[in-house]
Amino acid sequence: MAAAEQASSKDKGQSATSWHGIVLQTLKRNEIKLVPYVPDRVLTTLIKDLHADPYFNTFPTAREEEAVGIVSGAWMAGMRGAVLMQTSGFATLANVLASLAVPYQIPLIMFVSERGTLGEFNYGQALVCRTMRPVLDSLAMEHHTITRLDELEFIADRSIKQAVTTQAPVALILSPLLTGGKTFDK
């Protein structure tokens, strides 16, 4: 378990010193209320804390592209959203990114918990992870891989603001270096 993860489970993730506490506060500061997700082990505390905070409307969807559709509709009607998912979920999104988010110029904000690298135990996850950045690059989409706690707020806050002002989607990839990732003993 990563140091950041240990710190968070003590203070319920609200602390500005845990990665998920920073993500939650950054969402709030940017008036992102709607947070549909397809869960991931690494995102567990963040999802729990989002549910516990009445500021957010957060709920699971059956597929990641469904969540993308929901936040796209909400944004066009005046409510900001972000989607949480893991790497394999991102791999289901090429069609909706290429036919909705990018051409309609929708500031889709995605947080992707990265699996498939830095200690992956499932070969399928390792392979699907390799498709993520080529898909993002093929659509010239903005994306950042966040590895350090001290850079998280800057990258997330600036990226959300850039997505909104430039009306362009962004993927924020949460590296195992930041989150601790998922290891074989879990």
Place this chain on the structure above:
Amino acid sequence: MTSTHARNTKVMNRFELTQRLVAGLKDEAVIGGIGNTNFDLWAAGHRPQNFYMLGSMGLAFPIALGVALAQPNRRVFALEGDGSLLMQLGCISTIATLAPKNLTMVVMDNGIYQITGAQPTPAAGHADLVAIALASGIANSSWAADEDDFERLIEQSKQASGPTLIGVRIDDKPGTGTTRRDPVQIRERFMNGMGVRQLL
């Protein structure tokens, strides 16, 4: 429970039903699914509260859900084909759980992928999409028996305490018009129709 089987319902026409819906609208949002569904919505008369999908098959209901959550005081209609809905059946469960009362979903069911050459869907003649919606938790789900029943169900949905799904059996005719494929303009005009921003 649905006691009316799909095959007891009249086979109607998508464009005619869409015209009937649009004729009664004021400021309601309408999300038109990919292909013929939004072609007929376009042909029924463009309005800034219409959103036309040019891809992302199956996402008409999720997009409409997002609009409904963002603007709970506005009625939102979503028009979707049966083939499209089959791609995203899970969204009905999400909608049933969130239960926005301002969302009315219409499934245009002809049992075929009309636009790709009228091939039957895997559900054609077997699966009952209204029964699936009921089992997914959309209590207000029913087949429209005919055009007048469709209009009655649309009106009824406006007073419902939860989301509504209306199944309509339609013929195999293609769409009537062709939506102008300018995604940024579609989105800008829709946002203007939603009162979110002014047009330049």
